Amino acid sequence: MDDTWGNPIPTFEEALALPYAFDAGAFDVIVVGAGHAGCEAALAAARLGCETLLLGMNLDAVANMPCNPSIGGTAKGQLVREIDAMGGEMGRVADRTLLQMRMLNRSKGPAVLSPRAQIDRRRYQTGMKQVVERQDRLWLRQAEAVCLLTEPVADPARPEAEGAASRHRVAGILTRNRAVYRARAVILATGTYLEARTITGEVVVDAGPDGLFPSRGLSASLLALGLPVMRFKTGTPVRVDGGSIDYGVMAVQEGDAEPTPFSFDNEDRPDWPGIRQTPCWMTWTTPETREAVVENLGRSPLFSGVIQGTGPRYCPSLEDKYVKFPDKERHQVFVEPTGRDTIEMYLQGASSSMPEDVQARMVRSMPGLEHVRIMRSAYAIEYDCLDPTCLWPSLETRTVAGLYGAGQVNGSSGYEEAAAQGLMAGINAARALQDKPPVVLDRSQAYIGVLIDDLVIKGTPEPYRMMTARAEYRLLLRQDNADLRLTPIGREIGLVDDVRWERFRRKAAQVEAEIARVRALRLVPAAVNRLLETLESAPVSGGVAMADLLRRPEVTYEALAPADPERPDLPRAVRVQVEIAVKYEGYLRIEETRIARFRRMEETLLPPDIEYASISGLRLEARQKLARLRPLSVGQAGRISGVSPADLSVLLVWLAATQPRREAYVTGETREKAGSAVSGQGGEDEKTAAPL
Template identity: 35%
Template sequence: MSDDIYIVGGGHAGTEAAFSIARLGLTCTIITMDVDAIGRMSCNPAIGGLAKSHLVKEIDAFGGLMPLAADHSGIQFKTLNMSKGPAVRSLRVQTDKKKYSRYIYNAIKENKKIHTKKGEVVSFKTKNERVKSIKLASGEVLNCNGLIITAGTFLNGLIHIGKDTYRAGRLGEAAAHGLTECLVNYGLHSSRLKTGTPPRVLKSSIDWGKCRISTGDKEKEPFSIFRSRVDKNVNIDTFSVDTSRNTHDIINENINDSAMYSGKVTAAGPRYCPSIEDKVVRFKDRSSHSLFLEPEWLGSDQVYVAGFSTSLPKETQVCALKSIKGLENVEFIRPGYAIEYDYIPTYQLKSTLESKSIKNLFLAGQINGTSGYEEAAAQGMVAGINLSLSTLNRPPFIIKRQEGYIGVLIDDLVTKFIDEPYRMFTSRSEYRLSLRPDNVYNRLTPIANSLGLLDNKFYNKYLHFEKLCADYRKSVSSKTISFNNKSLPLDKFIKQPKNSLFSFFSPKDMVSKSSLFSVETDIKYSGYVEIEKKRANKVLSLEKTLIPKNFNYLDLKNMSSESREKLALVKPETVAQAMRIGGVSSSDITELCFVLSK
């Protein structure tokens, strides 16, 4: 039976799903149009960054694949938001994209429980509202007991460069057809989104002496402190430049040639990762915008121009970049482009990422309206775990909002109306002081172990980490210091912002340092965390209040028509989910609770 589990697509969501399924003892097959493209980084050559690193750390706590690949291929490790509190600091790892995809490819190929098959899934069939078979473009039909669709931007993908448009999933790769139409035929609603990527330019054509330098962390710490060892000799510098008024004038003069401004692209793009056209138009008062020049692999002649995502004609892209100091003689390897693709609005999914209408059909990644490798990998992991649990007749696995950013991500997807590519921010979580990278193992690793996702080596390292934390807590609670001629408990002294436990303890290795930092941060945030716990406990009863699957909201005459319509469309699984749907008022939630209590 387990050999009849299929994953459509071998990107970040698909590979993480496969890795989860294999760790739970089942076998699966990744079906992809290009087996050599497994794990490919389509856009920026980096993992992590603001809030996204929180997702990667949580994937690591579950024993996932992405953090290992990032650590293995990292060429610059840089912690962002260092001027802010530990809860919002974020590790960003600039990677060698070739080494990254090779690591993923080898991990998949070497795993005896994961198979790969070249092909394109164009449709599936169901029996008794459950997936029973899939059909490939070749005409081959395969029995299927579980299907995870992780199609990325390939579903009816359209690439736009200026006035030129052609069908593709990404540059140089064919689009996929049939699956969207199949999903729609089974009653699921689909829509369109847009994303983009910047040009790649020749390293030797850049005047590096005119660029600003950006160095990595002096002490590199990997995403996976239990499983990774980073190369201390590799931590390259990266560089940045600024656009100018002249650059903006060139873009404005040619704005109608941009596919996004000519009316050719009607789908919504990522508001928080705007194209250079959007930056110039929306922020007219800005005299410049920063662009970041990042090599795509170690020793690469190909440089990624981060911050210059565009659908302008190639000649306009070249002209605009040549107006920038340091890029006067820039030469292109390939232009930037925009891509439109199909996605499935996620109110149609459960918190497990299973379809509400078709059993054992799961969706993960950009097909769910998200942007980013990290969001995709997190969804793939959850989908893979839940399909496995369903196959094994075990209860489903759901990370709650108060347990992790992955829980925030998925809860937002299934309760909100996604009308632009969704990306993670720490501000999306009402529990962000509790959901920190430093306490991720304490929060999630016991859950991962109870599911059977971890090997003994990983879990024993976690137990060692937890013992170190307990020992440090005990030592701190028993220590007093002399401060302003008074005796003061050390834990009270540490609560002051500038004071640190590292002045009193000298941890020798990375795991010891991480455990001490976690204890220190727990102490500093303890008051705020207690407030968040009380808030979480108030919501907990609503999380446990289930709503019947076929509940008829249209019969609730004392509820506003807007709330009835939105609740009927989304079909929330719990009262807490209903409460988080935009446009549903607190008085309408009270009415819902009253009816459910009868």
Template identity: 40%
Template sequence: MFDVLVIGGGHAGCEAACAAARRGARTVLVTYRSDDLGQMSCNPSIGGVGKGHLVREVDAMGGIMAIAADRAAIHRRMLNASKGSAVRGPRVQADRRAYRLAIQSLVAASGVEVMEGEVSSLRFSGTGVDGVELSDGLFVSARTVIVTTGTFLAATMFRGDERWAGGRQGSNAANRLGAQVRELGLAQGRLKTGTPPRLDGRTIDWAATQPQPSDGVAWNMALAGNDAPLPQLACAITRTNVRSHEVIRRGLESSPLFSGSIEGRGPRYCPSIEDKVHRFGERDGHQVFLEPEGINDHLVYPNGISTSLARDVQQDLVRSIVGLERAEIVQFGYAVEYEFADPRRLDASLQHRDVPGLYFAGQINGTTGYEEASAQGLVAGLNAAAESIGLVAAHFDRGESYIGVMVDDLTLQGVTEPYRMLTARSEYRLYLRADNAVTRLGPMAIELGTLRGPQETLVRSHLEGKAKASAALAQLVSGEQLGVADKARKPLFEWVRRDDLMDSVRSMLPSSPAVDEAIDDAVYAPYLHRQRVELAVRQRDRETAIPGDFDFASVPGMSTEMQERFIAASPADLDQASRIAGVTPAALSALHFALARRAA
């Protein structure tokens, strides 16, 4: 019997399996083809604003995504580099093949057993899950099961009038498992995603586009860095135009998105090009980022023109764009519609509230993106292992991590469209920076034992360096020592808040990521203090637990609507109750009074 069984070898599945194995659980990952582990089904990139924060947090917990991203990076770019550190987003363009091989190497090194096969059904014993059955009839026993089927659950693919079963080009859909999920009442509905046509880079007129150079190797995704970086390539930018939009409008009659064939909602922040043209008709163009898919690969990913239009329309669209007039399409774009489960039926560990031992992670929970999937895989893997072998659970608080923000949003609010991580989703984004992920989560990783050898050494070293940097910033210095006519002696962390003295303060300290982080802390200190006060209030509300048998319908003065919202969300404490969508201050006051009366 396995301690943890993971269904699916995508970003959530690989991260979940490795996380479980790091905690000492005997883990098996079941996938159609082991060669597809870590496949980047859509854009060959990792990170970005919000997403890069998640990757750094997963890395701080000992995860594998950042390490693989560094090994495969062929283009690095710090998004929002000119803005404050809280909203800077590290992003890498990855060599698609190198990333997949890196993930497979990391999975193998973790001790996870990989089993090829199709899971046809979940198996149950008593009230909980006890394994899975494969399509060949083999029963695989496990104490816990993590479902990470991505876009494959009862999935259908669309392109123009074409329609076929599958969750990715060349891969089958998980139809039998999808049918069981529906029968068990676990499915909530259908969502949609899509991908653009892939182009032959040798047929692109690069001189007609705007080059976008890489940042080089000045920074890494993972704390461990990478001693053997790949050569860096430039990306390029072009735009759709009025002619492009005319082509799209003429082709809408064959679009499954507008014909009614696709019913699921697509991602708000990454819409198809036909959706953009339809919704933003006043615009005369949209940016298209031309992103190489590999060092020795001629394929180019035109980020910005995801589409399920017919093949001939895609061809005309591509050739209407400057620089792509002679571009050859190697693979046409398509859309995927798939089943997703209601994440509100999961607890903060991503375990199903009604089925002990059953966990869900990744796009099946209604999210979009590799990074969101990886972070959920981490949460589910750590906690499934804890459940199986009797360890302390891993809890991610929304005040301490974007992982916590996402889990809290999903399990309390649910989704009506694919969920994407944005820094604006956090009330504490000045604290939840990409550069301080290790400081925030490293102590938790050490306590839970989720770091292996060199990783733990690096994390401890960073924490020590950060403590020394903070102490150095506390030393008293006069303004005259910094070159200004001010004899007052103040801590360096106060002087550094002055833009005109930033460089002078930096010159007095060694150059290191830990020092940069400590300086950012000093700059944001007045705001961080207010956030710490808010967090203290939240902690007090978290300590006001709501018993599992609490009867919301019995709360005096609470409307039926509010009662229904509380019952649907099943908040564990007053803090969670306060963040349920649509709940009024009056309802919270009534709930607080009822809980206090019950405790008296």
């Protein structure tokens, strides 16, 4: 069959006129790609009342984990808990299918504590697929989308004076088998499949992850619509036979004795996780590893020019580590199980695109792996993705109404980043069809807000990875209080059911009541001095507030229990909130003051029809970038590279001079695109959440 579609941007009627084409049905929302972003997007849209179609190229790879068999980690664990707090699915499935759970960064403060789970990848796939299959209003279909269908529509928000072309509205998709689906919204969640090719040494194959078929055709649709397409690269390590490993010479890494779940549904449940956790192990590279790499750099596709895509800065391949860090003597490699029903082990930290013979030499140079049998070779993968600055903060494309992007197609990396974007894209696609404003979390509310804001405002020259350092307000955006921050928003949206809501309200009330009790309680020296001595803390000479004692670094809420006989029996999750709220009260107040300043700038909205070229005083670079990115607020404008504080001052002066004009747009389209109805900027969530 000929793979040409005629018009590069066909309408629904033009697609039906193609040879062998047929009308396959109509849906409110079509999600293209059934990975982590696609599953969350489809579930959210369906749960919000939309008839939803989820297309996957291979239904045996729904929610596939082609790279590391883990969920969470530094900053990523925060994302998973936020997804769960808002009513998403990733955390619940991960809790049911984990092999091991650990809280990372325990030696540091609560702001950077991050849960991470080793996952049984096959059971996770099966578990997520079952959730999708059982969801009302959600249809799962194996098919390859090859072309977007659109219809032209004028774009009042992008005036011709700024050089904007006519806008399109998405109308559906065409599949490889000539099925024509009509849709009111389409969410692209194509992962690393767009025009993908895998690279192992000199061998280049047109393929997606795990040897699956690549996606062909959609990139041409995106380009024809004028959307900017980039080329990125990522990679994965070898998988080895666990029976051929000498674990005795490796360091063992056990799970936590009292693990913290991802899902707030499982907080303080005595029957969770209900499994015997599986250990991981750690080994190191050696001088022989370096020798194997350095001697074969000429065969590395990363340095020979074969690989053209931009790779992830914070997850370099093993050969890239030796080139970028030549003075580092050795590198950690973690040996991780991939499932209970397989001997396959994953070597985290040893991704590579070297030829297979070099890979074998590299791996067998590490302690414990001298006689290892390789089961799957490592490879690099190149793929197309969108420049995310072509998206609104709602994740809808700026020039194609009803077309959304989620996950790695937006330039991000990682399962967690993908799932977070999928959740928000699904929510916003559904709300747009219901004539409701989008939900846009800001940087002071959630890591999800930081992630999306970074992508759509700053863009990314490489696969974007979430890190705690990217979050300015991370002391308030902790993993432990994600529900207190976001569950009220999830409830308002419609993704949090009555059972969870009542559980949340009970917890929030317990936290608030206990904080008030602790702040009011005073203790006498006779009750606390002996206890303070055991904690190596200075004694007190008179009555002292329990809150003041708790602010001492060496004193914990649990340690003060003997001096507090009236203390109620509270769940661990509540006790954690109380200690943090009291111990870090001063720092939290400083953070809240900073957030108030941030929100004032975020709430200073910019009209959608500004002609930046006509504003005198703006530098040329600022004019060009502001005109292209169309920030919704002065706060967003300030985060654009190339827009200086002086440029912001010019904008503020211009806004003050045009104050009468502002009244018309503050409650209009710009306000809706900003999503302030449920963004929490003075909204319902602040009234409902606990005071943390």
